[in-house]
Amino acid sequence: MNVREAESGRLLAAVSAILAERGLVSADELAERVAVTEAASPAQGARIVARAWREPDFRALLLRDGTAAAEAAGVFMRGMPPLGVLENAPEIHNVVVCTLCSCYPRAVLGYPPFWFKSPAYRARTVRDPRGVLAEWGTVIPDDVRIRVVDSTADYRWMVLPTRPAGTEGWSEERLAGLVRASDMIGVTCPDAQG
Incomplete structure (x- = not known):
């Protein structure tokens, strides 16, 4: 030490x-x-996403009250800022940033990755979200609106990514295996072909 x-x-x-x-x-x-x-990790968030993909009632709860849904999934949220969840859809793609520091849903996703805290990511994502996403290999069609959401000390955000095609009938565990931390921030999208 x-x-x-x-x-x-x-x-x-x-x-x-x-x-x-x-x-x-x-x-x-x-x-x-x-x-x-110390136990928090992206695997917890991935389990929540997979459960939302399989259970419509849980998905509705997650979108209405992310904190309650996380607690229902066994994630300890007491004392944490409220958790909001943004759903990606055919017409909108959400990406999360913290423009001031590194406000991140740690209880659900663990410690923020180094890139999330970087000044370059924080500034560029607001100015040029399509360019930043393209650098991650995420190309969003021009007719899809990109919404950049600022995570703050008062309210933390994560993304419910779109379920990949071809995953019908998959178990929650198998689905969770597709989901990365970057998918739940919106800079990448899960891919069943992986």
Whole structure:
């Protein structure tokens, strides 16, 4: 452990002790939150997407109240900003960006990928979304509107991508295997041919 990590550890311990002493949060609650955060990964979001593709009622809940749907899928959301879910459709393609920093639905997708936090992605996606998507190999037809949505500290967003053709009858597990973090941000689209 280097000096910076040691100092960060001491600071975290001191803040945790103060929070516990004042009755704001217990040591167990902090430990639980750390464990949940460390366990979060794009696989959780992929399971949610696959379930939405297979279950119309769950899909409706996901689009109406992403936080409630995530909790119904077993994702711990207490204390997290609300989760909004944008559905890609034949006439619209959604892409998520955080223009100020790296606000990301961590509880559902884990830590943001390095590119999501980069100043280039954040700035260019707003100015030239088609160009950015094309660099990812995602070519959106000219007649499809691209909506860029800003994730914020108050509200986090993810994308419900379009289910790939030819996946009818697939299990939830097999469908989830198609979904990448970049699909749930909208810079790529799942592909059954993979």
